[in-house]
Amino acid sequence: DAEITQSPRHKITETGRQVTLACHQTWNHNNMFWYRQDLGHGLRLIHYSYGVHDTNKGEVSDGYSVSRSNTEDLPLTLESAASSQTSVYFCASSDRTSGSAYNEQFFGPGTRLTVL
């Protein structure tokens, strides 16, 4: 069965370190998204991609970067981790219709990141 996976599921790191969170989907979806979820804020969009070599900033992109070299993967990198980036991170993917995000997004299980 097609699925979307995230790794690691839990990560503890120190302030200033570079961290990369992996997201892999086997749906062959064009669209992929990264969100962070914090209490009281719900899901907030960090970056998204509508296809290979395409990346776009979301509402909370500062301190994060992504690159899309193939259809299946969209890794999220924290260049220099900060305590404010402690959160639960969700990756999602959706099929493309008119190059938009309107279709149902399928979410991964999440990565809990703690920055000390």
Add this chain to the structure above:
Amino acid sequence: KNQVEQSPQSLIILEGKNCTLQCNYTVSPFSNLRWYKQDTGRGPVSLTIMTFSENTKSNGRYTATLDADTKQSSLHITASQLSDSASYICVVTGLSFGAGTTVTVRA
């Protein structure tokens, strides 16, 4: 600024009872409105989707309504079960997320 406001923030209901969650939005242009259910420790899963021309959509015991004129939607849960304990998230036009309503069903 596109906004999606959900209410209440949380609620507790007894098993077997009904409840209604609200979603008000100012997102423009409007394409569709989707309700997701998020179980604790898991990613959200889609429950229903409605486009501009639809005003109600059901998925089992879940019924969503949409009033595009007033920019309001509701999600009604009928005969609640313990498994309905979750957060319910309203998403407008794909990328505008509400903060969610946490529902706790007690036996």
